[in-house]
Amino acid sequence: MPLFDPTSPPVARAVALAPRPATLRGVRLALVENTKFNSDALLERLAARLAREHGLEPVLMHRKRSPSHEVEEAAVAELREKADVVVSGIGD
Template sequence: MKLFDPTSKPVERAVDLAPRPASLDGLRLGLVDNTKFNSDTLLALLAERLARRHGMTVALTSRKRSPSHEIDEAAVKTLRAQADLVVSGIGD
């Protein structure tokens, strides 16, 4: 009898990480809400803390259609233009 292993190993992909800012002070924050339960609450609390600690301001909040959908290209373009740092929030 032959047994087959139905699992597969994850595909490794090289990903370039975004450059990190030297400081968070005064940066414009972009938020991406993935629509999962409580992601909006998590992002609001994070934005509040970053504002208090670093003087960051929320420049833009974008909301995805659903957690499984990518953020649309127009929103990416706007986030790049208006935010210095973008956080994508997940809930649950």
């Protein structure tokens, strides 16, 4: 069984960032709501503010089954097809 030694030094690795749009105007925004208390309200307010102040276009909100579940493959495909950026929210 492999064991992780928390005292060992971290191993650096290169990570590429996702490309960033030059402007947010017209960018299609999707939200992933995790079912935690107030996460839907938080995301709706965030989407409204991003639309008002930066011109994003909210296109869909996906609701996860629970905070501990991953987003289903069909939902991931829909997010890729319909959105340019995705915000996954928490709540509480």
